[in-house]
Amino acid sequence: MSNAERVLVEQDGAILRIGLNRPEKRNAADRELLRGLAAAYTRLERDDALRVAVVHAEGEHFTAGLDLADVGPSLAGGTIDFRADDEIDPWGLAGPERTKPVVVAVHGVCLTLGIELILAADVAVAADSAVFGQIEVGRGILPFGGATARLPATVGWGNAMRWMLTADRFDAEEALRIGLVQEVVPDGTELSAAGAIAQRIAAQAPLAVQAVLRSARAARRAAEAPVLAALPAQLAALAATADAAEALTAFQERRDPVWTGR
Numbered sequence: 134m135s136n137a138e139r140v141l142v143e144q145d146g147a148i149l150r151i152g153l154n155r156p157e158k159r160n161a162a163d164r165e166l167l168r169g170l171a172a173a174y175t176r177l178e179r180d181d182a183l184r185v186a187v188v189h190a191e192g193e194h195f196t197a198g199l200d201l202a203d204v205g206p207s208l209a210g211g212t213i214d215f216r217a218d219d220e221i222d223p224w225g226l227a228g229p230e231r232t233k234p235v236v237v238a239v240h241g242v243c244l245t246l247g248i249e250l251i252l253a254a255d256v257a258v259a260a261d262s263a264v265f266g267q268i269e270v271g272r273g274i275l276p277f278g279g280a281t282a283r284l285p286a287t288v289g290w291g292n293a294m295r296w297m298l299t300a301d302r303f304d305a306e307e308a309l310r311i312g313l314v315q316e317v318v319p320d321g322t323e324l325s326a327a328g329a330i331a332q333r334i335a336a337q338a339p340l341a342v343q344a345v346l347r348s349a350r351a352a353r354r355a356a357e358a359p360v361l362a363a364l365p366a367q368l369a370a371l372a373a374t375a376d377a378a379e380a381l382t383a384f385q386e387r388r389d390p391v392w393t394g395r
Contacts, residue, residue: 140169141191142176147184147335148328149177156192162246163203167215174221177233184335184342185234187327188254194241195263196250201272205381208274208372211365224278225253226361230350232343234334238327239263240320248313249278252287255346256330257314260323263305265313271300272384273377273392277368282357288312 141152151173153160160166177186190196199205207213222228224246237251240260248267251257267284269276276284276297285293288311296303308314318326334342371377375395383390 139163139166140173142173144183145328147182148331149173149180149183149186150328151177151186151188153188153190153196156190156194158200159194159197159242160190160192161197161200163200164213164215166200167204167213170223171216171220174223174231174235175219177235178221178229178231183233184339185236185331187236187238187324187331188250189238189324189327190240192241195239195243196247197242198245198247198268201381201384208377209369211277211367211369211372223253224249226279226364232346234331234342234346236327236331236334238323239314240323242266244268245276246278248284249276249280251313252279252283256327258316258318258323258327258330259305259308259314260320261305261317262320263308263314263317263323264302265296265304265308266300266302267297268300268302270298271380271390273374273380273390274371275364275367277364279357279361281364282360283353284313286353286356 139154141154143150151170153166155161155166174186177183204213216222216228218228220228221231225231234256235254237254237257239247239251239257240263242264244266245268248265267276267280275281280297284297292311305314305317309317316326376392379390379392
C-alpha cells in the first residue's frame with residue numbers, strides 16, 4: 134500500500150481534508166502512514182490556495198497509536214525517521230514550523246500519538262463515542278510526541294498526571310472537561326462539525342490567522358523547547374530497559390507485563 138493510500142487527501146476549496154486510512158489496523162501508525170501524514174501537512178503548508186486542514190480517520194477508530202511491530206525497533210534510537218528534513222512534522226517536534234491551522238475530528242479510540250496530534254493541532258472536535266488514552270507508561274516508555282510538555286500546559290498539571298501516569302482511558306466528556314477537545318458532538322457528526330469550524334477559519338483573513346498562530350506558538354515554544362529537545366535521549370534510555378522489552382513481549386503475547394524496574 135502506498136503512502137497516498139495510507140493517508141487520503143482531498144481538497145475542498147481552501148480546506149484540505151486529511152484522512153488516516155488504515156482501518157483494518159485501527160489506524161495504527163506505521164512508517165508509511167507517518168510519511169503520508171507528513172506529506173499531507175507539507176502540501177497544506179506549501180499550497181497557497183489552502184488555508185486550513187481537517188484531520189480525520191476512516192473506519193471505527195481515530196488511531197490505536199503506534200504500530201509497535203513496525204516502529205518498535207526504532208525507539209531505541211530515540212526518534213522515528215519518517216519525513217524529509219524540509220517536510221512538516223505533524224507533531225511539531227522538528228523541522229519547518231506549520232503556519233496554517235489544523236482542526237482534528239476524533240471518533241472511537243484515540244491513543245498516544247493521536248492525543249499528541251491533537252495537542253500539536255489547533256482545534257479538536259470529538260464524537261461522543263471517543264475514548265482517549267496516553268498509555269505509554271504501560272508500555273515501558275514515555276510519551277515522545279509532545280504530551281509531556283503540552284498536556285500539562287493544555288489541561289493542567291493534575292489532569293495531565295492523572296491520565297499520563299496511570300495509562301487509564303477517558304471518555305469524550307472528560308476530554309471536553311479538561312480542555313483537550315473544544316466540542317463533543319453525536320457520533321458520526323464529528324467530521325461535519327470540524328469542517329464547519331474549518332470553514333469559519335478559512336473565511337477569515339489568512340495572513341491575520343497565520344499571525345495569530347505565529348504569536349501564540351512563539352509564547353508556547355519558549356516553555357516547551359528544552360523539554361522536547363530532551364525527549365529523544367529519554368526515550369532511547371527507556372527503550373533499552375528490560376521493562377520496555379517485557380512490554381513489547383507482553384503486547385505480542387496479549388498478556389499483562391511483569392515489571393522489574395530494570
